[in-house]
Amino acid sequence: MIDFGAFSVFFKDEFAIKLTDDEFKLDPEVLKRLGVRLTGQIDFDEDGNTQVSRLVHHYESIPSSFASIAFCIVDGSDFHKFPYIRICGCPAKVLQGHNVFGSDNADLCFFAVLEAFMLAMPELAGYLDWPTTSIDYFDVTYTARVMNDNNAVQVINMLKNVKSGQTKNRSTDDHLTTVTWGKASGRNGKSSRRKQLKAYMKFPELQNQIRELTKRLRQNKGDAIITEGLNRQLSAIQHPVVQQMAMGAIRFESRLFGRWLKDRGINTNLFSFINLAIGNPNLMTDLWRDSWKDVFATFEGASMKLTDHNTVLEALKANYMTVTPKGNPSFSKAESLFAFYCQIESLGYDKAYRLNNRMKWSRYTRDLSAIGISKAQLQNMTGQHNNVVPLIRLINIDFSAQLPANWVEPLPLREQIKQRNPLLKLAS
DSSP states (O other): OEEEEEEEEEGGGGGGGEEETEEEEEEEEEEEEEEETOOEEEEEEEEEEEEHHHHEEEEEEEEEESSSEEEEOOOOOSTTOOOEEEEEEEEHHHSSSOOOOOOOOOHHHHHHHHHHHHHHHHHHHHTTTTTGEEEEEEEEEEEHHHHHSHHHHHHHHTTTTOTTTTBBBOOOOOTEEEEEEOOOOSTTOOOOSSEEEEEEEHHHHHHHHHHHHHHHHHHSSHHHHHHHHHHHHHHHSSHHHHHHHHHHEEEEEEEEEHHHHHTTTTOOOOHHHHHHHHTTTHHHHHHHHHHHHHHHHHTTTOOOOOOOOOOHHHHHHHHHHHEEETTOOHHHHHHHHHHHHHHHHHHOOHHHHSSHHHHHHHHHHHHHHHOOOOHHHHHHHOOOOOEEEHHHHHHHHOHHHHHHHTTOOOOOHHHHHEEEEEEEOOOO
16 A cells, blocks of 8 residues: 655746746745745844745645645755655555555555645645656555464564565664664754655554553543544544554565665656556565565575464553553553563573663563563563474465455545535636
């Protein structure tokens, strides 16, 4: 599925002011008419006169019926030397309210993000030269399924040690459900501008989304449009089929930048790319395979233990269940403790100890001890196991099973809009 898209669109020539032969900036009157807020640097010369420079427009979020997209105006001060706008968002959420599964149709997905922008910002859309739209990057994601989330945690822990050639796991983030390649951690890190890869468990992410949407809905004060949108999103991600498809799911996501596409002779103009995709229905799958091939090559010969931890998990749930303000049971703490237990078992006590914050380590080991898992028992975990399973067998991405039975591809956003309100039109 296509999980995210980011695009650049130049302003029409008549709204750009020429500075030099190859440098232009956006006409300030355009910003004034649109009411766009900018931040910048103010300097004073020797006579006390002010000079304003480095004007920046920070990303603004635009709510659509199912999810938010964002945009940012760039006045021509970067490498493009011509004013343009960046637009980004999640096509699956825009079209259907969730991104647990979805389409990898570039035509449908990319235009969903742009059409949502046109609908929300029709005046601004009229200033843009849409044929110049280029792809900055997009995320394409496919899913492997394991028996349950317990096994998924073990797979993620194993993947944290995987690197191959130029594709290195550079992250020092010890998040138990996610591992990244090509994406730096920390303020001074340098991320790849060609491709970034990520493997993560979908079910915990989905539960976090539910908690966040519920919190936002509770905090919303009477805005009917926002309330409707939040309720639609909650309804979509709480659907039993969506929940079931997220369980035991390990997502393998490729963020592919324009530079990576150009290295392969692919035109990043949006319309050229869509024509290419129409002529090659397997384009997204092929690009995804190409982006992961060096990492997947390291799986050959690798192996890991696959165990059933139901007894431990059930004991944790029984002792660390909490109740939400709405009276629903929550097992967040139990699941965090279980993931911590699996990390120690997978990596061994000493290595897991080095990777974890000391306060967290003390608190979590104390909580495990309270249900009968002693410190001595944990210290005997060395990470060495005899009954192992080939990793390549676990990470089996079945392209024919990415979608639930009877799934129907969403209608284009413009058709959905017509059905909801025939009077609404997209900016042309």
